[in-house]
Amino acid sequence: MANQYSSAWTTEHFEIAQRILKTCETVAEACAVLEAHFDRVVTVNAIERAFRRRGLPPPATMLMRPSPEPEPQAEEPPSRLPSSVSPFPSPEKVYLVCSDVHAPGHSVPVMDAFIAIGKDVGVHGVVIAGDYLDLHEVSRHSAGSVAQREGHRVVDSYAEGRALLRRIVDGIDCTDNYFIDGNHEDRIRRWLHSGDNAVWIGADATEIDKGLELAEFGFQYRAGWPEAHVRLGHMIVTHGRFTNLHHAKKHLDTWRCATMYGHTHRPQLAYAAGFKSQQVAIGLGHCADPAGEAMAYAPQPNDWCNGFGLLAVRPSGVFHAEQINFYDDVTSFGGRLYGRGGQL
Secondary structure (H helix, E strand, O other): OOOOOOOOOOHHHHHHHHHHOOOOOHHHHHHHHHHHHHOOOHHHHHHHHHHHHOOOHHHHHHHHOOOOOOOOOOOOOOOOHHHHHOOOOOOEEEEEOOOOEOOEEEEEHHHHHHHEEEHHHOOOOOOEEEOOEOOHHOOOOOOOOOHHHHHOHHHHHHHHHHHHHHHHHHOOOOEEEEEEOOOOHHHHHHHHOOOHHHHOOOOOOOOOOHHOOOOOOOOOEEEOOOOOOOEEOOOOOOOOOOOOOOHHHHHHHOOOOOEEEEEOOOOEEEOOOOOOOOOOOEEOOOOOOOOOOOHHOOOOOOOOOOOEEEEEEEEOOOOEEEEEEEOOOEEEEOEEEEOOOOOO
């Protein structure tokens, strides 16, 4: 992605900026208008530096209602990224994508970081790309005696899942949200077709969208792993199907479209050539607690990695995507550290 802050100001840029300043009451308001004109981020600091280098009066003196003094600058960096410093220009829609949360076995530091970054960036939407619930209660791994299942109730998993969804929607002010089934959500459907469990078909506890109250939380539901997906611009977001060593290449070779997915718990990238198209498969890390009960089947030594993705989509469909991976419950994004109990 091009550096949004390094592009030079031309004479035309200055002329447009001066005209717009005369119609605005604050420099920040003018910056927001200029972002739409220039199709790039314009901050208060940037416009003041540009005017200073050009030898022009401070932008504040050109406002419709000039301020008596230039706007003060904070001596310390803010604890949150201001919206004007978002790494993405305003014409783009930005999504945070997580997969393999495995609630209630999720990683608290990772989900804290997910919410904090979503708030700081000002994302437009959240995509939960499968395996949000672990549903250990109906897994073949816990098959056997009643004693083995005791203490594990699907309704408890739903309650934990709803509590985390509430944290997400309260912490991130976004409305374009999607929930995609993964193979763990599919456990309920497989369980219903084993033995005499079919007597539960139709019960709310067997329907993911009702159990999690997805509509009430503002999520659009995509049911049915492995086909469930959502298209965001030229990118398909889905849970994923393949888990082989080169799973990104396998997804790309099989589906032949840009794909962001989870499922493997191992971040990976694969690119392919395409005329006037973006062909990349982006495998995300997982958001579960690697030491929790839900992850008891993890390989040893464990080569899984916590992480999630950020996806920005232009109106044309062209996208910019990146993986946000963790080490020791901490990640770095936008020059700040996130994780392990919140922002560090």
